[in-house]
Amino acid sequence: xxxxxxxxxxxxxxxxxxxxxxxxxxxxxxxxxxxxxxxxxxxxxxxxxxxxxxxxxxxxxxxxxxxxxxxxxxxxxxxxxxxxxxxxxxxxxxxxxxxxxxxxxxxxxxxxxxxxxxxxxxxxxxxxxxxxxxxxxxxxxxxxxxxxxxxxxxxxxxxxxxxxxxxxxxxxxxxxxxxxxxxxxxxxxxxxxxxxxxxxxxxxxxxxxxxxxxxxxxxxxxxxxxxxxxxxxxxxxxxxxxxxxxxxxxxxxxxxxxxxxxxxxxxxxxxxxxxxxxxxxxxxxxxxxxxxxxxxxxxxxxxxxxxxxxxxxxxxxxxxxxxxxxxxxxx
DNA sequence: TTGTGTTTTATTGCCTCC
DNA sequence: GGAGGCAATAAAACACAA
Numbered sequence: 001x002x003x004x005x006x007x008x009x010x011x012x013x014x015x016x017x018x019x020x021x022x023x024x025x026x027x028x029x030x031x032x033x034x035x036x037x038x039x040x041x042x043x044x045x046x047x048x049x050x051x052x053x054x055x056x057x058x059x060x061x062x063x064x065x066x067x068x069x070x071x072x073x074x075x076x077x078x079x080x081x082x083x084x085x086x087x088x089x090x091x092x093x094x095x096x097x098x099x100x101x102x103x104x105x106x107x108x109x110x111x112x113x114x115x116x117x118x119x120x121x122x123x124x125x126x127x128x129x130x131x132x133x134x135x136x137x138x139x140x141x142x143x144x145x146x147x148x149x150x151x152x153x154x155x156x157x158x159x160x161x162x163x164x165x166x167x168x169x170x171x172x173x174x175x176x177x178x179x180x181x182x183x184x185x186x187x188x189x190x191x192x193x194x195x196x197x198x199x200x201x202x203x204x205x206x207x208x209x210x211x212x213x214x215x216x217x218x219x220x221x222x223x224x225x226x227x228x229x230x231x232x233x234x235x236x237x238x239x240x241x242x243x244x245x246x247x248x249x250x251x252x253x254x255x256x257x258x259x260x261x262x263x264x265x266x267x268x269x270x271x272x273x274x275x276x277x278x279x280x281x282x283x284x285x286x287x288x289x290x291x292x293x294x295x296x297x298x299x300x301x302x303x304x305x306x307x308x309x310x311x312x313x314x315x316x317x318x319x320x321x322x323x324x325x326x327x328x329x330x331x
Numbered sequence: 332t333t334g335t336g337t338t339t340t341a342t343t344g345c346c347t348c349c
Numbered sequence: 350g351g352a353g354g355c356a357a358t359a360a361a362a363c364a365c366a367a
Contacts (some may be wrong), residue, residue: 074361074362075339075340075341075360075361075362075363076338076340076341076362076364077338077340077361077362078339095354096353098352098353113341114341116338116353117340117341117342118339119342120341120353120354121339121340123354123355124355124356125338125339127355185332314367
């Protein structure tokens with residue numbers, strides 16, 4: 001981009017001091033020493049091969065030697081001392097009040113506009129760094145969540161295979177019962193429990209399972225003694241053990257109480273709307289953590305259907321949570 | 332030395348606030 | 350409407366490998 005320049009003596013400046021007005025076509029950026037409003041920016045050119053700051057102290061500006069070798073201005077970097085002072089000032093406050101700007105400019109021998117520009121660019125750099133930090137932090141958080149998710153999936157698969165094998169065993173026992181003598185109708189339930197005890201590894205929360213067992217036994221005593229009770233009871237036992245295992249997983253995922261995954265809004269763990277995306281700190285990132293990554297209402301419905309008609313009468317209070325539990329189970 | 336990528340300084344245009 | 354902030358961008362300065 002070619003720029004034409006008007007070079008003229010700066011009003012009020014010492015003799016020979018020039019200003020360069022950038023008249024680049026289209027008003028494009030680059031090299032101009034005038035900013036909006038026609039505010040002039042002073043610039044002094046270095047001698048060939050001589051390194052020296054573009055903007056110097058007011059005293060230096062008056063030194064005659066600087067008026068030699070006037071050439072078209074070039075962009076100069078601030079000296080380390082100038083940058084240091086600016087950095088310190090930025091650390092104190094990243095916004096620049098007019099008084100501070102003037103004072104800094106005076107101390108540094110810069111134009112106030114330069115100080116303002118430096119702060120503007122510095123804020124932009126800080127924001128970029130902040131975004132990088134936010135990204136790293138969110139990525140780490142996401143990776144951790146994904147690892148947990150994978151672990152839960154493995155757990156889920158293991159439990160599902162147990163359900164299948166135990167269901168098969170139950171079916172075998174049912175078949176055997178129907179084909180054999182009908183001596184003691186309570187016997188199948190006892191056998192199922194024994195079988196389950198052999199085949200299912202210890203649940204993560206024995207207390208919860210114990211409650212289920214107590215419930216199962218209690219209902220078993222009240223049952224009519226039909227062969228069907230064994231099926232219901234076995235399902236109830238499975239449900240209880242599964243729920244305990246899931247609760248354990250959830251607890252480990254949300255230390256401090258299961259309410260963490262109940263408190264994610266009216267839709268349970270499913271996070272809806274724009275708030276589910278990556279957010280900056282300003283947007284309150286982190287408040288949604290653990291709430292929104294694995295939404296699958298179809299899975300919840302499937303889980304509810306699985307247990308419907310089998311164990312629900314044992315766990316009426318858990319029915320309303322079935323969707324959320326299955327959300328962990330089938331994802 | 333030269334080509335290339337990065338950093339720094341500065342400008343422009345748009346937006347918001349008073 | 351003016352002042353100031355921000356995003357986008359240009360271009361000089363700088364760093365560094367080939």
